[in-house]
Amino acid sequence: MASTDNPWDHISPPPLDVPMGDTSMQPVHVVPISLISGFLGAGKTTLLRQLLTQTSMKIGLIVNDVAAVNIDAKLVRNDNMQASAGAGGSTAEMADTIELQNGCACCTASDELLDSIDRLLSLSARRGERYDRIIMETSGVAEPQAIRDKFNDAIAYHDPIMDLVTLDTLVTVVDTSAFLQEYESRDVIANRPDLGGNEAQGGSGQRRVVDLLVEQVECADIVLLNKSDMVNETELKHLEQVVGAINPLASAYPCTYGKVETELVFGASGQAIVSKLNTEGHHRGAVAFARSQQRKEQAEGGASAAAAATAEATNPSAAAARAAATQRQETTATIRFGIRNFVYSARRPFHVQRLRSVVLAWMPVKKNTAVSHAEVAAANASASTSPMKAVIRSKGFVWLSTSHVTAHYWSHAGNFFEIRDEGDWWDAVPRDDWPQVAAQRAVIESEFEGWCGDRRQEIVFIGASMDEPAIRAQLDECLVTDDELTEYRQKYQCAEKKIEELN
Numbered sequence: 338m339a340s341t342d343n344p345w346d347h348i349s350p351p352p353l354d355v356p357m358g359d360t361s362m363q364p365v366h367v368v369p370i371s372l373i374s375g376f377l378g379a380g381k382t383t384l385l386r387q388l389l390t391q392t393s394m395k396i397g398l399i400v401n402d403v404a405a406v407n408i409d410a411k412l413v414r415n416d417n418m419q420a421s422a423g424a425g426g427s428t429a430e431m432a433d434t435i436e437l438q439n440g441c442a443c444c445t446a447s448d449e450l451l452d453s454i455d456r457l458l459s460l461s462a463r464r465g466e467r468y469d470r471i472i473m474e475t476s477g478v479a480e481p482q483a484i485r486d487k488f489n490d491a492i493a494y495h496d497p498i499m500d501l502v503t504l505d506t507l508v509t510v511v512d513t514s515a516f517l518q519e520y521e522s523r524d525v526i527a528n529r530p531d532l533g534g535n536e537a538q539g540g541s542g543q544r545r546v547v548d549l550l551v552e553q554v555e556c557a558d559i560v561l562l563n564k565s566d567m568v569n570e571t572e573l574k575h576l577e578q579v580v581g582a583i584n585p586l587a588s589a590y591p592c593t594y595g596k597v598e599t600e601l602v603f604g605a606s607g608q609a610i611v612s613k614l615n616t617e618g619h620h621r622g623a624v625a626f627a628r629s630q631q632r633k634e635q636a637e638g639g640a641s642a643a644a645a646a647t648a649e650a651t652n653p654s655a656a657a658a659r660a661a662a663t664q665r666q667e668t669t670a671t672i673r674f675g676i677r678n679f680v681y682s683a684r685r686p687f688h689v690q691r692l693r694s695v696v697l698a699w700m701p702v703k704k705n706t707a708v709s710h711a712e713v714a715a716a717n718a719s720a721s722t723s724p725m726k727a728v729i730r731s732k733g734f735v736w737l738s739t740s741h742v743t744a745h746y747w748s749h750a751g752n753f754f755e756i757r758d759e760g761d762w763w764d765a766v767p768r769d770d771w772p773q774v775a776a777q778r779a780v781i782e783s784e785f786e787g788w789c790g791d792r793r794q795e796i797v798f799i800g801a802s803m804d805e806p807a808i809r810a811q812l813d814e815c816l817v818t819d820d821e822l823t824e825y826r827q828k829y830q831c832a833e834k835k836i837e838e839l840n
């Protein structure tokens with residue numbers, strides 16, 4: 338049986354979690370790329386300058402600032418020159434910076450993104466030296482997930498550039514002093530020029546600030562809690578917990594002015610996981626983590642109860658021993674699991690109208706008690722009866738009674754909530770169009786159950802002091818009844834199976 342110590346064991350084999358390229362054929366000197374994301378003003382350029390001055394590595398830069406005047410590129414050039422000069426280099430090093438002027442990296446056509454990498458590699462090849470690493474600094478409103486998808490697509494389509502580079506680490510710089518405020522924000526990106534909203538292109542401008550904030554934290558291998566000088570210790574600890582809960586895969590480091598060990602930011606090459614995931618693999622990871630946390634909680638609860646029972650059997654003041662053991666357990670659990678996860682899962686569709694009513698009653702949550710500081714949380718705790726007030730983040734696949742083909746994705750953070758079309762269930766996709774890699778097919782099939790195929794409710798809830806029974810009960814009420822399920826199956830002509838098999 339797989340160890341529960343490492344929750345990510347349960348995602349194996351990697352399948353959809355890794356791009357489909359044949360990595361065994363890669364030449365030895367593949368240049369790792371680090372992508373730096375973070376809102377405008379979070380401290381990305383400060384970090385970059387810091388990294389360049391403290392490392393002797395040969396770095397190629399792609400600076401992606403869509404402001405009319407690309408100040409970042411100029412600042413970075415200066416630093417690069419100084420760093421290179423210090424290391425015995427020449428002003429020719431200036432050429433090591435490529436400006437991606439035409440839009441932000443996530444909106445830019447893949448070709449242009451890959452072309453900028455190609456140009457950078459050509460420069461180094463002409464000089465007969467190669468980069469130890471390429472760093473891409475994105476604009477504040479860039480969507481790291483979209484950029485990661487471009488790299489995954491390039492691998493899937495066997496773009497030759499992917500034999501020379503690999504997306505190695507996703508680094509997100511968070512403005513610690515502003516995070517909680519932005520989490521509570523109701524603004525859309527386009528209305529926030531202070532965050533770079535005026536640079537947003539296409540639909541991304543209409544995204545909620547909190548939605549992008551959470552994406553930038555989730556889509557990261559390393560999260561730097563910058564500007565930690567602007568918060569007190571309690572606030573910093575709290576934020577560390579929140580960020581750790583939103584993305585348990587990331588390593589989070591507090592810092593000021595981007596001062597952090599280079600090795601921490603770059604990580605051990607090839608070890609980062611998030612940079613290799615796709616949306617489905619990411620979801621699978623979150624579910625695996627939440628389930629492993631639940632198992633740990635249960636195991637700890639069991640161990641503590643066993644210890645108390647033993648004490649009770651051997652000690653006359655058993656009640657006191659049990660009370661002490663319970664208290665110890667609660668204290669440990671509160672410290673370790675003050676913020677915890679659970680997965681809501683079911684194998685029958687939601688009745689759309691009932692789900693809608695519940696969601697409308699739940700959202701938007703005026704104040705989130707899990708994220709607000711303790712005093713604010715306490716003051717607001719009684720203000721709302723929504724169980725979502727204690728949920729920091731919820732996300733996952735939902736199956737709606739109105740469609741047998743389309744998988745939907747539930748995404749909620751702060752005041753943002755959506756259920757979006759996430760493509761087709763694998764069961765609705767012809768087998769010929771499935772990935773050809775056997776391990777990937779096996780993982781897809783492992784999620785099949787009876788006539789449902791991979792259709793399911795699988796929503797991860799992350800929060801503090803959540804009323805899990807209330808959330809579960811209200812969602813259960815939204816599931817179709819037996820009669821409605823029979824209708825559903827008739828409507829979509831699902832192959833006959835006993836209803837008892839569904840649960």
Ligand SMILES: Nc1nc2c(ncn2[C@@H]2O[C@H](COP(=O)(O)OP(=O)(O)OP(=O)(O)O)[C@@H](O)[C@H]2O)c(=O)[nH]1
Pocket residue numbers: 375376377378379380381382383384402409476477533563564565566567592593594595
């Ligand atoms: N107090 C404090 N200020 C910081 C810290 N890090 C950066 N700053 C300041 O915050 C401002 C923004 O920093 P930048 O590095 O330009 O931020 P950025 O993310 O690159 O912003 P854009 O390039 O405009 O997207 C600058 O004035 C920095 O000096 C920090 O840790 N503490």
